[in-house]
Amino acid sequence: MSTVPQTRSRPQPRRAPEAVHTWRADGTRQRRRTVAESLRRTIRGVEEGGSSPGPHLAVGAAEIDRALPGGGLRLGCVHEVVGDEAATGFCAVLLARCLRGTQDNRSGPALLWLSRGSDLYAPGLVRYGVGAGRLLVVSGLKRDEDVHWAMEEALRCPAVGAVVAETGRVGLAASRRLMLAAEGKEVLGLALSRGSCVGRRHGAGVRSAFSRWRVTAVQAGNRARQPRSPWEVCPRAPSGRTGRREEAAPPHRSADSSARWLVQLLHCRGGRPAEWLARWTGDDWRLSE
Amino acid sequence: MASDPAASSGREAPTRRIVAAWLPWWPTERLGRELPEALSHPFVTVAEGRDRLIIEACSPVAARAGLGPGMTLADGRAIVPEVVVRPADPAADALALERLARWAGRFTPRVMPDGTDTILLDIAGCTRLFGGEEALMASLRSALRDFGLTARLAVADTPGAAWALARYGPEDPGVVPAGAGPSGIGRALARLPVAALRLAAETAGELASFGLDRIGRLAAMAPAQLTRRFGPEPVRRLEQALGLAADSIASLSPLPRRTAHRAFADPISTVADIRAAVDGLLDDLCLALHRAGEGARRLHLLCRRVDGAHSAVTVGTSRPLRRKRPLGVLFEEKLEQIRPGFGIDEIVLSAEVVETLSETQTDWLGKVAGERHAEDEEVLADLLDRLGNRLGFGRIERPAPRQSWMPERGVGRGRVLRTDAPRAPGWPPGRRRPLRLLSPPESIEAVTPVADGPPLAFRRRGRLHRLRTAEGPERLECEWWREEAPSRDYYLAEDEAGGRYWLYREEGRGAASRWFLHGLFA
Numbered sequence: 101m102s103t104v105p106q107t108r109s110r111p112q113p114r115r116a117p118e119a120v121h122t123w124r125a126d127g128t129r130q131r132r133r134t135v136a137e138s139l140r141r142t143i144r145g146v147e148e149g150g151s152s153p154g155p156h157l158a159v160g161a162a163e164i165d166r167a168l169p170g171g172g173l174r175l176g177c178v179h180e181v182v183g184d185e186a187a188t189g190f191c192a193v194l195l196a197r198c199l200r201g202t203q204d205n206r207s208g209p210a211l212l213w214l215s216r217g218s219d220l221y222a223p224g225l226v227r228y229g230v231g232a233g234r235l236l237v238v239s240g241l242k243r244d245e246d247v248h249w250a251m252e253e254a255l256r257c258p259a260v261g262a263v264v265a266e267t268g269r270v271g272l273a274a275s276r277r278l279m280l281a282a283e284g285k286e287v288l289g290l291a292l293s294r295g296s297c298v299g300r301r302h303g304a305g306v307r308s309a310f311s312r313w314r315v316t317a318v319q320a321g322n323r324a325r326q327p328r329s330p331w332e333v334c335p336r337a338p339s340g341r342t343g344r345r346e347e348a349a350p351p352h353r354s355a356d357s358s359a360r361w362l363v364q365l366l367h368c369r370g371g372r373p374a375e376w377l378a379r380w381t382g383d384d385w386r387l388s389e
Numbered sequence: 390m391a392s393d394p395a396a397s398s399g400r401e402a403p404t405r406r407i408v409a410a411w412l413p414w415w416p417t418e419r420l421g422r423e424l425p426e427a428l429s430h431p432f433v434t435v436a437e438g439r440d441r442l443i444i445e446a447c448s449p450v451a452a453r454a455g456l457g458p459g460m461t462l463a464d465g466r467a468i469v470p471e472v473v474v475r476p477a478d479p480a481a482d483a484l485a486l487e488r489l490a491r492w493a494g495r496f497t498p499r500v501m502p503d504g505t506d507t508i509l510l511d512i513a514g515c516t517r518l519f520g521g522e523e524a525l526m527a528s529l530r531s532a533l534r535d536f537g538l539t540a541r542l543a544v545a546d547t548p549g550a551a552w553a554l555a556r557y558g559p560e561d562p563g564v565v566p567a568g569a570g571p572s573g574i575g576r577a578l579a580r581l582p583v584a585a586l587r588l589a590a591e592t593a594g595e596l597a598s599f600g601l602d603r604i605g606r607l608a609a610m611a612p613a614q615l616t617r618r619f620g621p622e623p624v625r626r627l628e629q630a631l632g633l634a635a636d637s638i639a640s641l642s643p644l645p646r647r648t649a650h651r652a653f654a655d656p657i658s659t660v661a662d663i664r665a666a667v668d669g670l671l672d673d674l675c676l677a678l679h680r681a682g683e684g685a686r687r688l689h690l691l692c693r694r695v696d697g698a699h700s701a702v703t704v705g706t707s708r709p710l711r712r713k714r715p716l717g718v719l720f721e722e723k724l725e726q727i728r729p730g731f732g733i734d735e736i737v738l739s740a741e742v743v744e745t746l747s748e749t750q751t752d753w754l755g756k757v758a759g760e761r762h763a764e765d766e767e768v769l770a771d772l773l774d775r776l777g778n779r780l781g782f783g784r785i786e787r788p789a790p791r792q793s794w795m796p797e798r799g800v801g802r803g804r805v806l807r808t809d810a811p812r813a814p815g816w817p818p819g820r821r822r823p824l825r826l827l828s829p830p831e832s833i834e835a836v837t838p839v840a841d842g843p844p845l846a847f848r849r850r851g852r853l854h855r856l857r858t859a860e861g862p863e864r865l866e867c868e869w870w871r872e873e874a875p876s877r878d879y880y881l882a883e884d885e886a887g888g889r890y891w892l893y894r895e896e897g898r899g900a901a902s903r904w905f906l907h908g909l910f911a
């Protein structure tokens with residue numbers, strides 16, 4: 101399993117429009133090629149939200165990164181992750197990716213977790229690469245306004261590398277504000293929609309999120325689960341036949357070292373919906389079909 | 390006077406000069422401000438006694454007509470049939486007295502309400518601003534009269550003496566000259582009844598029954614005999630009144646360390662005006678802090694309104710700060726909470742808590758020299774201040790490892806700003822710990838095939854979870870120096886839907902073991 105080598109690609113400067121005209125002998129062909137290239141770039145820009153391409157954060161699994169425009173999660177905007185504990189773990193993995201390249205506990209961007217309750221347990225995050233001393237937790241945010249306000253403030257702060265906010269349903273205006281706050285910064289905004297506050301099928305919790313993910317736990321030993329067509333994204337319980345066979349086995353063997361997640365990309369600007377069965381082994385992804 | 394700080398510092402002037410203002414008709418005159426017509430009639434407040442209504446306080450007119458506290462209302466009605474009656478509200482009285490004391494902060498910053506009907510002001514060092522002690526007291530009296538309040542005033546070097554003279558003194562205002570010392574205060578108080586020493590009524594009655602009805606006679610007795618017969622209270626109160634024992638008055642608000650204030654000829658009321666004023670005040674305060682080499686940790690903005698009320702906001706910072714811009718941002722978010730009412734005529738900005746803040750080397754652009762992260766730390770600290778002032782500083786934490794085997798005690802609160810965070814060893818990475826920890830653990834019913842074996846299934850909130858795997862047990866025990874808690878056997882269990890749970894069995898002593906759900910894994 102290979103990972104994309106660079107985690108954050110530098111922003112590409114947009115080429116000046118004068119470059120279209122050249123004085124070479126085969127000027128016409130050169131000009132056509134440049135026009136086509138600039139049109140392609142414009143289309144990509146429109147697909148990705150109408151702004152210039154910014155830096156990206158590789159998720160770390162090559163298959164997932166290939167499906168994302170730009171080769172990773174775009175920084176400087178808000179992504180939504182739907183789900184329960186598995187989604188929490190997915191967010192933790194992404195937070196840890198933001199820290200890559202920093203050596204010790206003292207440098208590097210701050211990570212902020214805005215939590216509704218106070219049940220986030222920091223020792224559990226170590227396995228996903230978020231060590232002690234790196235994370236700031238704001239807990240007990242009961243009101244939606246407080247979460248939105250705090251997330252907006254944190255996204256604006258240049259010293260913050262990533263923000264995870266346990267948002268509920270975010271209206272169009274509020275989510276636009278979040279996008280504007282993050283725009284142009286190298287910050288990863290994650291809106292974690294837990295539980296049943298989000299619509300079952302498409303999970304539109306944050307209305308204008310750049311991408312929307314759903315991460316659910318699936319049975320570790322269940323190999324029958326195959327990704328179906330990308331448009332059929334509603335997860336189904338594992339088939340009964342497999343379940344019975346597993347049950348027949350002695351139940352108290354040791355659990356698998358890591359859980360298996362069904363990672364679904366429900367929506368992404370400039371990308372296609374897709375889904376993967378993924379396993380986080382403690383330092384890398386392992387994808388299986 | 391061993392405990393007197395003035396004696397130790399060798400200064401002649403008294404360090405304290407206490408004015409006591411006793412408001413004899415406080416409950417009725419306070420209500421009279423809301424019902425001005427009531428005060429021209431006999432007016433009383435009543436409280437429910439044992440099956441009857443008892444008069445709690447009466448107005449001057451009612452007192453002249455022969456009513457008094459402690460009478461039943463029926464008796465009072467028999468004397469004065471047209472008496473106006475209102476229910477007594479001690480809580481509102483106390484609240485209003487505190488407001489009055491805060492208003493009196495215009496004479497001195499050290500004020501406090503005392504009991505139910507007195508305010509004490511420490512005017513040492515403030516008299517100059519009002520043209521002397523007499524002028525200050527005359528100004529206080531006339532201001533109280535404008536509020537419709539009758540007051541008896543007295544001034545002395547100790548709170549006890551001022552309190553006694555205000556209430557029982559022969560003249561108004563009662564004055565014990567500054568620096569009179571214990572003998573001078575004793576002479577001034579000699580003819581007052583012992584109740585003037587702030588004694589309980591039964592103690593005062595007991596003393597009087599022995600012939601010790603005047604303070605002078607009490608002072609002539611040997612303290613040891615008094616203590617043996619009447620307990621420590623009379624001697625302590627006497628020594629406090631004479632200035633022989635310590636008697637502190639705690640100010641309502643902490644004394645500000647640095648202040649800047651601005652008074653307006655025309656009252657201001659718009660947010661833009663207040664913002665401009667705060668901007669100027671921050672300039673002054675930051676300059677004062679800079680000169681003193683200090684940084685503010687807590688700032689208090691007090692807006693005095695033309696109607697005598699006030700409106701205040703407080704902001705805190707996570708580290709000493711004297712730069713204007715971040716402080717301005719913190720106030721910016723709170724300015725809407727200020728209620729200007731009919732207008733604000735004075736704004737006081739004070740640094741209530743300050744800490745030493747040394748100079749920082751900057752380069753020619755004004756940026757902090759050193760690595761880039763120093764600048765990031767500043768920006769992050771500004772963000773945390775904003776979050777903390779709105780959401781509460783207690784909600785922000787940086788989880789840090791703590792050495793305890795109990796999962797709920799394994800996380801401590803690290804310093805939120807990590808400028809000098811020690812590199813503590815992290816949590817051991819080999820242990821499986823959940824992402825979410827339930828607090829308190831949720832009680833569940835578990836099915837175990839063997840008594841001490843792993844669980845096969847459990848029921849949580851009425852739903853049955855069949856377990857595919859259960860990894861464990863991992864036995865965790867409480868530290869021996871804590872109260873004896875049962876040991877726990879933890880299992881990492883996965884159910885058929887793929888949910889992963891952290892369950893534990895608590896070994897009951899003698900009783901059956903109980904199962905709990907403590908955490909959720911990803």
